Amino acid sequence: MSVVDVLRRLDIVPESVLVIRDSTLLTRDERIDDEDEIEVRPVLSGNAR
């Protein structure tokens, strides 16, 4: 499954996060295996600036 497939399945807008595997960023077409551990890091802050 690709990064974008996983995010859509989780109902996460891909543009709103970074996906990280083993300290490396993944582009949205990257394949993710069942055993992979990934971090989905939100990037939108709510600063009232």
Add this chain to the structure above:
Amino acid sequence: MKCKVCARHAVVDIRRHNAAFCGDHFVEHIRSQVARTIKEFKMFRPDDRLLVAVSGGKDSLALWDILLDLGYDVTGFYLDLGIGGYSARSKDAAIAYAEGRAAKLLVRSLAEEHGYTVPELARLTARVPCSGCGLNKRYEFNRAALEDGFEVLVTGHNLDDEVATLFGNVLHWNVDMLGRQAPVLEERIFGDGEEARTALVPKVKPLVRIAERETAAYSLIRGIDYIVEECPMVDGNTQHRYKQALTQIEEGSPGTKQQFYFNFLRRAAGRFEASEPGTEVVPCVRCGSPTVRWEADGRPVCSFCKTKALAGRRKNEGPEPRPRRGRR
């Protein structure tokens, strides 16, 4: 995906540019985009002394990193807002970055300077925390620059920040705010001739071309240890909801945010030039900062001094708010 420059394995894709980059070329791309923005909007000169507001988050630390790499004389400014563990951790991030790069950092604390923290101020004034926080940050940032002779103030507002602000201003037709929303806020001066002095130091936003996702990716690739957690006071605020909605639109139509903002600057901003008939910008009678005098207002006091005085009065009234018993 392959890097647009070297065809190596890509780690970041930027859909609105229809491009992907390896780590090294992504860093180079961001740096050149920032350099282009500084030049295009004539933000500062190579020998200007810059003061960059740092929160310990990804945007401000990335900006500081980029300005140092571009060779600017840039000092960090961290304001301790007193928001419990969040402020402690964000301050640690700012100090750790400064030490790692041997960069200059000014640290100030609201509690030490004015006797309150942001949560206390919100409670005492019965206003949302973000309002008092923004007011104090703007005030302290300008004051620090004036006191230490910095020529330009630099903030880490990114494309998503500007787009969300623009969206909010359009939704509510805040025409005065639309007239002031620009990547460069010019210096304001009091008096003329030998009496002239700077009231507001010019303020610029070199990251307006960079999306929030890109400042996060930049920080990660550069190994910048920024504070990932959100400020606990802004949970679910309006700005965040606007960003989510706009990012949903961007997902379907990449480039929408950039067009909305830059076409506003090119085609519309000039139509909203700030005009407040019957007002005049004058020094606050208490602190000397610029404030607006309305025709009927004899002794103008700025919003910072009004807010601070209100907090002081309520603090002296004791822990429980009491009903007013006539004038004091």
